[in-house]
Amino acid sequence: MKALEYPFDSQWILKKKKSIKRTLLSENRDFIKKKIAVLGGSTTHDIVKVLELFLLDQGIQAEFYESEYNQYYQDAMFPNETLKNFQPDFIYLHTTNRNITAYPVIGESDDETKERLEGEYRRFEAMWERLEDLYHCPVIQNNFEFPSYRLLGNQDAAILQGRVSFLNQLNGRLAAYARSHAHFYILDLQYLSARCGLDAWADPFYWYMYKYALAVPFIPELSFEISKIIKSILGKNKKGLALDLDNTLWGGVVGDDGPEQLAIGQEIPEGQAYTEFQQYLKELKGLGILLNVNSKNEPENALAGLRHPDGLLKPEDFIVIKANWEPKNENLLAMARELNLLPESLVFVDDNPAERSLVREQLPGVAVPELTSPETAVRLLDRSGFFEVTGLSADDLKRSEMYRENARRTKLQAAFADYGEYLVSLEMEAEIGRFSPIYLARIAQLTNKSNQFNLTTRRYTLSGIEAAAADKEQLTLCGRLKDKFGDNGVVSVVIGRIRGKVLHLELWLMSCRVLKRQMEDAMLDTLVERSKGLGIEELRGYYYPTAKNAMVREFYKTQGFTKISEADNGDTIWSLDLTKPYKKRNQVIKVVQEDDERRNF
Amino acid sequence: MTREEIFEGLNEVFRDVFDDEDITVGETTTAADIEDWDSLEHINLVVAVERHFGMKFSMGEVTGMKDVGAMADIIEERVK
Numbered sequence: 001m002k003a004l005e006y007p008f009d010s011q012w013i014l015k016k017k018k019s020i021k022r023t024l025l026s027e028n029r030d031f032i033k034k035k036i037a038v039l040g041g042s043t044t045h046d047i048v049k050v051l052e053l054f055l056l057d058q059g060i061q062a063e064f065y066e067s068e069y070n071q072y073y074q075d076a077m078f079p080n081e082t083l084k085n086f087q088p089d090f091i092y093l094h095t096t097n098r099n100i101t102a103y104p105v106i107g108e109s110d111d112e113t114k115e116r117l118e119g120e121y122r123r124f125e126a127m128w129e130r131l132e133d134l135y136h137c138p139v140i141q142n143n144f145e146f147p148s149y150r151l152l153g154n155q156d157a158a159i160l161q162g163r164v165s166f167l168n169q170l171n172g173r174l175a176a177y178a179r180s181h182a183h184f185y186i187l188d189l190q191y192l193s194a195r196c197g198l199d200a201w202a203d204p205f206y207w208y209m210y211k212y213a214l215a216v217p218f219i220p221e222l223s224f225e226i227s228k229i230i231k232s233i234l235g236k237n238k239k240g241l242a243l244d245l246d247n248t249l250w251g252g253v254v255g256d257d258g259p260e261q262l263a264i265g266q267e268i269p270e271g272q273a274y275t276e277f278q279q280y281l282k283e284l285k286g287l288g289i290l291l292n293v294n295s296k297n298e299p300e301n302a303l304a305g306l307r308h309p310d311g312l313l314k315p316e317d318f319i320v321i322k323a324n325w326e327p328k329n330e331n332l333l334a335m336a337r338e339l340n341l342l343p344e345s346l347v348f349v350d351d352n353p354a355e356r357s358l359v360r361e362q363l364p365g366v367a368v369p370e371l372t373s374p375e376t377a378v379r380l381l382d383r384s385g386f387f388e389v390t391g392l393s394a395d396d397l398k399r400s401e402m403y404r405e406n407a408r409r410t411k412l413q414a415a416f417a418d419y420g421e422y423l424v425s426l427e428m429e430a431e432i433g434r435f436s437p438i439y440l441a442r443i444a445q446l447t448n449k450s451n452q453f454n455l456t457t458r459r460y461t462l463s464g465i466e467a468a469a470a471d472k473e474q475l476t477l478c479g480r481l482k483d484k485f486g487d488n489g490v491v492s493v494v495i496g497r498i499r500g501k502v503l504h505l506e507l508w509l510m511s512c513r514v515l516k517r518q519m520e521d522a523m524l525d526t527l528v529e530r531s532k533g534l535g536i537e538e539l540r541g542y543y544y545p546t547a548k549n550a551m552v553r554e555f556y557k558t559q560g561f562t563k564i565s566e567a568d569n570g571d572t573i574w575s576l577d578l579t580k581p582y583k584k585r586n587q588v589i590k591v592v593q594e595d596d597e598r599r600n601f
Numbered sequence: 602m603t604r605e606e607i608f609e610g611l612n613e614v615f616r617d618v619f620d621d622e623d624i625t626v627g628e629t630t631t632a633a634d635i636e637d638w639d640s641l642e643h644i645n646l647v648v649a650v651e652r653h654f655g656m657k658f659s660m661g662e663v664t665g666m667k668d669v670g671a672m673a674d675i676i677e678e679r680v681k
Contacts, residue, residue, distance in 0.1 A: 015649040018620030045641045209660055210644050217648060 002360075004057045005369070006384040010220040017049055024056040030546050031061035032234060032448070032459055037088035037135075038064060039072035041099035042213035050220050054227035058236050069211065072099075076127040084134070089461055090233075091131055092140045092226055095124075096189065096213035097147055097167060104161040106151070113160045121173045128177065128184060136463040140185045140229050141178075143171045145193035148202040182441070183462070185229050185390060189222075196221055228385035234459075235449030238367060238386040239341055239399075240290030241281070242332050244350035245297060245305055245323070248371065249281075249313065250274045254305035255297055265310025273374040278312040280378045285317055288399035289387050290339065293321040294331045294348065319403045328355050329362035338410070339403060340512040342451065342548070347386050349377075391441065405485035406513060423518065423588040426483040430519065430589045432526045435469035435476040442490045443478055446509060451548040454509040455541065455555060473498050475530060479523050481514055481589070488514055492523050501537040503527075508541070508555075521585035524559055526593060528582050541574040559585070602680050607654075607673045614649045618642065628670035654680050 001024060003013065013020065036051075038044050048064050055062045065086045067075045072093060075083055100120060104113040124141070131139050147156075147163040156162030171190060178186045193201040196218050203215040214222060231237070246253045251263025251270045263271040264278075285291050291313070295302055302323030306315045315321065320338050322331040328350070336343040344365025350356055351371050360368045369380050409426065416422035435443060440462060447460040460468070468474045479492040491514045495507040510520060531539060541556040543549075556574035557563065565573045608626065615624045619637050632638040638646070650672065651657050656679045666672050 011648065011652045014645055015614070015617045015652070016620075017645075019617070022620070043641075046645065205660060206644075209663060210641075212644075216644055 001057050004054055004224075005367070006224070006380070007370075008220060008224070010217050013050060013053065013220045014046065014216065017046075017053060020053050021056065024053065029059055030457075030548075031056070031059055033061050033063070034089045034230070034234070035086060036062045036064050036090045036092060036230070037067075037075075037083060037086060038092045038094060039067045039075050041070055041072050041095040042207075043069065043211045044094050046212075046216065046219045047094065047223055047226075050223035051226050054220075054224050055230065058227060058231040060231060060234065060236070070099075073123075073127065076131055088135055088137055090138050090140065090230055091135060092187075093127070093142065094213075095142055095144075097144045097163075098207070098213045100144070100167075100170075103163055104166055106161050108161065110160050113166070117166060117169055117173075120170060124174070125177065128181070132181075132183060136183070136466075137461060138183050138185060138233055140187050140226060141174065142187045142189040143174045145189045145201065146198055148198070148204070182391070185233075187222075187225055187229060192221060192225055193218075224385070228388040229390060232385075232388040232390040235445045237388060238289075238347050239345040240292055240319070240339065240347070241284070242292050242294040242322075242335055242346050242348045243281070244328075244352065244355065245293060245295040245302055247351040247374075248349060248377075249278060250305060250308065250311065251374065255301045259301075259304045259308050262305060262308055264308055267310075270374060271310070273377075275310065275312060277374060277377045280381070282312050282317065284381075284387060285400055287387065287389065290400060290403055291318045292335050292339075292346075293318050293323060294328050294335065294350075295323045296325055296328070297323040299323045319400065319407060327358065329359050332359060332363060332366065338407075340406070340515065347381075347384075349381070402486060402488060402513070408485055409483075419516075420588070426485070426517070426588075428481060428483045428517065428589040430479050430481045430522050430591050432477060432479040432522060432591055432593055435465065435478055437469075439478055439480075439490050440465050440469065443493050446490065446493055446511065447507065450509040450511060451546070452512050452551050453515065453555075454546075454549050455505070455543050455552055456507055457544060457546050457549060458507050460507075468495050475503060475527075475534070477523060477527060477530070479519060479526075481517065481519055492519055494523055494527060496527070496531075496539070498534065498536065501535065503531050503534075503536045503539050505539060505541045518586045518588050520555075520559070521587075522589045522591050525584045525586050526591065528576075528578060532578055537578050539576040539578065541576070543572045543574070545570040602677070604673060604677060607676050607680075610653050611650065611669060611673065611676075614646070614653050618646050618649050626669045628668065628673070630669040631667070650676070656680055 001020070003020065038048050044066055048066055052062055052064070065083055065088060072095060101123070102116060102120070104116055128139055128141070144167045147167065150156035150162065150164060152159050152162045156164040157168070159165060174186060178184050193214070201214055201218055206212040206215050243249060251274055252261055254262060264274050265271045266275065281291060293302060302321065303315055306313060320335045322335055324331065332346060332348060333343055336346060343363050347367040347369065348356070348359045349369065349371055356368045359366055367386055369384055371377055371380060412425065413422050416425065444460055444462040444465045447458065451457065468476055475496040475498060477494040478490050480490045481488045491511040493507060493509050494505065496503040496505045527539070541561050543553060543556065545553065561574035561576045563572055564575050611626055612624065615626050616622055619635060624635065632643070647658060647663055654676050656676065658675060662675050
């Protein structure tokens with residue numbers, strides 16, 4: 001919803017939150033359902049109400065537990081049946097500098113101040129550890145905003161007893177904890193309040209009147225940040241950019257003006273702005289964000305512009321370059337297909353309001369930020385949080401490389417007359433085995449972001465995946481595929497529940513980037529072999545239709561299963577009899593089954 | 602700004618905040634007359650009214666307001 005995209009009108013959101021919620025719910029999307037516990041050290045009522053809106057906008061329908069006023073510590077530290085029964089998927093700790101129990105006193109020794117700091121930190125650390133033990137779910141913790149006054153003036157930042165110094169050090173400790181704990185995420189309240197303006201942010205009117213630790217008009221800014229972290233953990237980040245060229249990546253029109261006339265580089269102010277934007281995009285690419293071009297241009301002009309000596313982005317920085325005269329919405333769809341992504345995984349950046357409006361209307365899921373001027377382009381993308389980082393996996397860092405490998409595979413495919421020959425030429429090797437610790441985070445991420453090749457669309461948290469891996473009643477398989485062009489990482493996940501002699505397949509998913517590679521066959525072969533090893537006589541498959549998984553409606557049929565029932569809503573159940581002979585299906589992938597001893601892949 | 606215009610503005614804000622097109626407030630309307638008007642929604646109302654009329658209430662004014670008429674008095678005084 002446009003009203004919830006950066007830059008939004010906070011006060012309008014606050015005023016209209018009820019009707020916004022109604023509209024979002026009426027869109028009837030396939031919402032992911034999650035439970036969020038908000039433990040506050042000050043009033044959290046509207047923070048929760050507005051967070052609900054931002055999450056709905058991301059396709060997440062949240063149920064909330066909200067601690068009583070200022071009961072965050074009690075809720076975390078002492079037995080709480082309500083919270084325990086609630087079983088949160090996320091915990092947000094909304095504490096602020098109002099919750100510091102004892103600031104340093106001028107006149108005490110540096111050692112006393114250090115001890116005080118240690119005590120304050122330990123109080124928080126004890127809560128996080130308790131929450132981790134009890135709930136085993138992601139914890140989002142505010143760091144501390146700067147104090148509203150400075151007794152020691154500028155030296156408040158230097159003298160240990162200054163509050164600025166104290167909070168800075170405390171924030172350093174929080175950050176260190178976050179670096180060493182995978183489930184723990186900082187919400188950078190210090191940055192957020194600074195960027196909103198500390199004086200306005202800390203307007204004490206709202207504290208005295210309602211015990212809000214921030215000015216109410218800024219609540220949407222805070223809720224938006226919380227929602228970014230949550231949607232990112234749930235794998236709902238955008239994956240790539242579709243970028244216009246003329247007046248977006250450089251000033252001027254390359255086809256009319258010629259590449260030598262473009263505004264890019266250090267010579268003129270406008271050129272500097274475009275250069276910084278290109279620099280930012282290049283840094284995004286380093287995080288694994290896929291860069292693509294969607295431009296109305298002759299291809300040779302587009303390339304000439306991208307080869308401008310002062311430009312930082314070169315043709316080889318992009319995966320797909322669409323430079324033609326087709327409508328941009330169609331280019332974007334074609335681009336998504338080539339990348340094996342859903343269109344809504346892309347962000348469309350264009351200076352032309354007409355093009356933005358076209359894409360917005362034709363492709364509702366695609367993010368279309370309102371680019372108004374080159375000098376604000378970086379801020380626009382940065383604040384929007386399309387690519388909010390909550391963990392950089394090795395896969396993320398080399399994603400561009402993986403997609404480029406895919407593009408090379410596509411080219412190779414065109415050179416083979418026979419598809420089977422092509423598959424053989426890929427020299428594929430798969431590692432298939434039960435869930436092992438190094439893959440758990442990636443597996444949880446896949447369950448939350450795979451929509452198309454996903455039979456049951458069952459979402460798991462990291463703790464859910466850990467539980468499945470440890471459960472003797474569940475048979476888990478994950479598959480990693482590499483070929484001569486590179487390593488695709490973990491691409492397929494299967495979870496089955498053992499009930500007597502039947503294995504119920506509660507989850508079967510695969511990343512679309514390895515479609516039609518016989519990876520699904522290799523997975524089934526291994527699944528059958530292991531099931532037989534456990535004395536299982538039947539595999540039972542379930543297909544639950546969603547708006548996005550039509551491609552696997554007949555998946556079990558293709559794999560040789562027989563349909564045993566079909567419900568009115570389209571749910572189907574399938575069976576594969578393992579007492580009959582099974583012929584291995586995969587002919588082209590060399591499979592390595594190693595559970596305890598990992599190969600050097 | 603006439604008192605009538607102030608009430609027109611107030612009606613608009615109340616309808617948005619409580620998401621109810623049928624709300625019409627008068628001089629003597631109080632929180633007891635509107636179902637969702639509790640202390641936590643009150644803050645939203647205050648912020649929305651301030652935004653609408655481009656003014657700010659003092660703490661004393663917010664705590665002292667007995668009814669919508671009293672709110673209109675302050676607005677009338679402030680937005681001349």
